[in-house]
Amino acid sequence: MYVRVVVGLAVLILGSTGGEIAITHGMKSVGEPARLRPGAVVEFLGRAVRNGWFWTGVPLMAFSFYALLLLLSWAPISLVIPASALSYVAGTVGAKFILGEEVSTARWAGVILVCIGVALVAAG
Amino acid sequence: MASEKRLRIKTLAMVLAMVVCANAGDLLLKYGMAQIGAVELTAHGISQAFRLTVASTTIWLAIFFLIGFMVSYMTVLSWADYSYVMPAGAIGYAALTFLAVVFLHESVSPRRWIGVVLICVGVLLVGQTKPRTTEVPSEVAA
Secondary structure (H helix, E strand, O other), X not given: OHHHHHHHXXXXXXXXXXXXXXXXXXHHHHOOOOXXXXXXXXXXXXXXXXXXXXXXXXXXHHHHHHHHHHHHHHOOHHHHHHXXXXXXXXXXXXXXXXXXXXXXXXXXXHHHHHHHHHHHHHHO | OHHHHHHHXXXXXXXXXXXXXXXXXXXXHHHHHHHHOOOOOOHHHHHHHHHHHHOOHHHHHHHHHHHHHHHHHHHHHOOOOHHHHHHHOOHHHHHHHXXXXXXXXXXXXXXXXXXXXXXXXXXXXXXXXXXXXXXXXHHHHO
């Protein structure tokens, strides 16, 4: 039971984080819209959906959603939703080591406060 | 310097659009599904729920906002750091709590208020960092 929930949480967090990192990488390689006007954004979306990283990210996120549904059938929602706030920390680690973003001390402190805050809000 | 300020404003505006679309989409979806009622898990129940769902204006409006969320999310990630956008988007949880208190007169536990304060301080800290720390592809910078 315990192992199943921990593995489920790991799949949920790594799946959603991995998916979002893949999409971020895809969007960065596509490049931002020339202008923030509807035509330019539609043109940007057209390029985005032809990017392989986008289609790597979407199934990972879908997989993570499926893990969430399974987890909710195994463990109470009061544990699953607050625990999923750990994805803020996992995402920041991924952003630093996979995407090469600079994570300053201030950003780390902010992420950790957000992670604890979201867990508390989700716990109700 | 001016371009960095512009980048920050553009990023925060897009994060705001993300948060508004995600919250509006979720609330409309919840409202729309509540109008439809509890779905019976039988072939007939599911097919009836499907028919009611595709005929519901509220559900279509929810889908419109959720697509708006996805578009603004993809767009902002094309220039801003993931480690900036992701925590900044958490301000939505704090906004939802305020909306629940003001409009739905819900009572909020002290634990949840502490969470809201931590999120606000955390977002302020992240918001002060540079929105983009990675290289911009050359064709984009041009």
